[in-house]
Amino acid sequence: MNLQNILTEIEKVDADVFERLDHVSRRHVFHNFLKKALTGVAPVAFGAILNKAYAQSSVVTDVLNFALTLEYLEAEFYNRGLASPNLITGMEGWNTFQQIAKHENAHVALLKSALGGAAISKPNFDFSAKGAYPDTFSNYRTFMALAQAFEDTGVRAYKGQAGNLISAPDILTVALQIHSVEAMHAAKVRYLGGSRGWIMGAAGSPSAVYSGEDVRVEGGVDVVNLTGLGVDQVTGAFDEPLTKEQVLAIATPFLA
Amino acid sequence: MEKLQNDPTATPQGLTGKASAALGRRVFMRYLGATAAAGVVLSACHDQIVDPTVATGSARAGEAIDLGDIGSKDVNVLNYAYALEQLEAAFYTQVIKTPYAGINGYEMAILSDIRDHEIAHRELFKAALGAAAIPGLTPNFSSINFGSRASVLGTARVFEAIGVSAYNGAGKYITTPDYLLLAGKIVSVEARHTAIISELVNPQTTSFAGDDIVAAASGLGEARTPEEVLTLVRPFVLEIINGKNGRRA
Numbered sequence: 001m002n003l004q005n006i007l008t009e010i011e012k013v014d015a016d017v018f019e020r021l022d023h024v025s026r027r028h029v030f031h032n033f034l035k036k037a038l039t040g041v042a043p044v045a046f047g048a049i050l051n052k053a054y055a056q057s058s059v060v061t062d063v064l065n066f067a068l069t070l071e072y073l074e075a076e077f078y079n080r081g082l083a084s085p086n087l088i089t090g091m092e093g094w095n096t097f098q099q100i101a102k103h104e105n106a107h108v109a110l111l112k113s114a115l116g117g118a119a120i121s122k123p124n125f126d127f128s129a130k131g132a133y134p135d136t137f138s139n140y141r142t143f144m145a146l147a148q149a150f151e152d153t154g155v156r157a158y159k160g161q162a163g164n165l166i167s168a169p170d171i172l173t174v175a176l177q178i179h180s181v182e183a184m185h186a187a188k189v190r191y192l193g194g195s196r197g198w199i200m201g202a203a204g205s206p207s208a209v210y211s212g213e214d215v216r217v218e219g220g221v222d223v224v225n226l227t228g229l230g231v232d233q234v235t236g237a238f239d240e241p242l243t244k245e246q247v248l249a250i251a252t253p254f255l256a
Numbered sequence: 257m258e259k260l261q262n263d264p265t266a267t268p269q270g271l272t273g274k275a276s277a278a279l280g281r282r283v284f285m286r287y288l289g290a291t292a293a294a295g296v297v298l299s300a301c302h303d304q305i306v307d308p309t310v311a312t313g314s315a316r317a318g319e320a321i322d323l324g325d326i327g328s329k330d331v332n333v334l335n336y337a338y339a340l341e342q343l344e345a346a347f348y349t350q351v352i353k354t355p356y357a358g359i360n361g362y363e364m365a366i367l368s369d370i371r372d373h374e375i376a377h378r379e380l381f382k383a384a385l386g387a388a389a390i391p392g393l394t395p396n397f398s399s400i401n402f403g404s405r406a407s408v409l410g411t412a413r414v415f416e417a418i419g420v421s422a423y424n425g426a427g428k429y430i431t432t433p434d435y436l437l438l439a440g441k442i443v444s445v446e447a448r449h450t451a452i453i454s455e456l457v458n459p460q461t462t463s464f465a466g467d468d469i470v471a472a473a474s475g476l477g478e479a480r481t482p483e484e485v486l487t488l489v490r491p492f493v494l495e496i497i498n499g500k501n502g503r504r505a
Contacts, residue, residue: 092460099462106475159440162427166436169428176424176443177476181465183447184477188455188464196369197452198445219384219438227379233372238441239448 060168063161065120066244067175068111070157072122073254074150075104080127081147084137093140096192097147100185107178114174124256132253144193149209151186152199153242153250156209158182160241183239199239200232208250212240317494321390326482327429327502334435335390336426336482337442338381339497340419343489345374346395347415356405363456370412370449377442384438394494409457416450417469419443421478422485429502447477 078101081087088097112119127136127146135142158179165172187197202214216224216234223234242250323339326332348371355364382389401407423443430436451464458466470477480488481501490497 095460095462096464099465102472103465103470103475106473110474110476155444159437159444162436162440163433166431166433172428173424173479174476176427176440177479179440180420180424180443180447180477181470181475183444184451184465184470186444187448187451191452191455191464196366197448198369198373218380218441219434221380221383223376223380226383227376229372229376233369234376236369237373237376237445239444240441241437 057168059164060171061115061118063164063175064111064115064171065118066161066247067158067178068108068115068119069123070150070154070247070251071104071107071111073125073251074154075101075108076122076125077127077146077150078104080137081143087137087140087143089140092192096188100147100151100189103181103185107181110174110178125254126256127254129253141193144189145205147189148186148193148195148204149206149250151182151189152204153209153247154182155179155186155239156242157244157247159239160243160247162241196236198236200236202235206250208246211246212242215240317394318496320496320498321393323390323482323486323497323499325500325502326426330430330432330435331385331388332499333426333429333439333502334381334385335388336499337423337439338378338385338389339393339493340422340485340489341374341378341381342393343395343492344415344419345371345378346393347397347400347412347492348374350395350397350402351408351412354402356408357403358405366452366456367412370453373445373449380438391495393497396492396494399491409453413450413453413457416446416453417478418480418485418488419446420450420469421480422482424477424479425481425485426502 078097082097082101088094128134133142133146136146137143158175162172162175162179165175191197199210199213202210202212204210204213214231214235215238216222216231218238223229223237224231227234321339323336324332326336348367351367352364352371359367400411420443423439423446427436427439427443430439450469454463454466457463482499483501486497486499
């Protein structure tokens, strides 16, 4: 990851950044974060930098807190699933959900450290969604269906926020790096449940998660007409964004 | 206009170190070098990456294709993506044309879907770029054994992972929100491909988002600079693709 512009970008939203980043030279910040990011050390340095530097930028903070909310939900969902007796069956299931849980918990830690004092607290979750899913942690099919819904929502949610990070390129990069991992999770969970790894049309449940996934016009071009490919293939080739409001509407039933 | 970099083997400056990580040149060699001899022989003049029925401009073996400073203009980022999608579409087109030994119906369906996705991506970029598009590139898949499942799927996983890391690394260069969104719409599908191909290569394991492509401690996927990506893909294209990392002010 090339972070040499991070402070320049931060400076755009926070003119006093260099005063507040006392004792830290550009090179030092860049070098340290790079080492930590690439060697997989817990990203505390990243968080400290961003927390100090972006504290004044409500847009970036809002996006990161929005992302943190989703990651809290996912992490707790998988942690509880892994802790539920007789839920996950078979080595494939364990490999899948342990790996996903590892990443979601890491995303929570990363975002929390990035936000520092601005990080929202973990909400209380109700994974029955007020009784709509009474057997989430006792019926593997229900658990897998919700996992798929959460992952596909996560992919679409990050995509919908990318534009809000366009003035903070290095934060955008981190968001994209999370986004692509959510998509890997989504594909595997779909596969585990017997579906294709990609979303064809707007098929899926709950329907709000897949609303608008069936568009065939991209950048003003009808890609079906352009290519002669099938509608399922074209809609599968592009994941669509969700707005923050759409995502919150999907997530709200799961908030206690 | 950027000055052409005439030496395609020149070491890119400013590598982040990631290039030597999980999916570097050596991994390619593991899948490709050892098993290539028995592969399908491709005739360069009949395997243009673009639709051969369409005029492709002036690309030909050995010619330099200059993407310029990839961070300086959105059109350069789009052409960079267009080049990668051309390569992927050509690869899967060949895979479906000459299926590997022992391919089953499910694998054929998956790989056909992926081929169609890459064609959709390629054609959309081509349409979006219009007259600004780089020419159709000529693939060089002589090192891939299309008769071997391990060679094809191993190569596919590497191509997909490189594609994801390329979009992740180039997103920050895009200044137009609509283009950034389009890149986002595509990169997550490439990541889905990575997971499913990984599943075919290493069934029922953690490979779908393995520790070799997702940092275990941070949960972050890979990001590569354009120069790193071009170094990895250059051996698979007969033209010499040059490009510089972006330098956004």
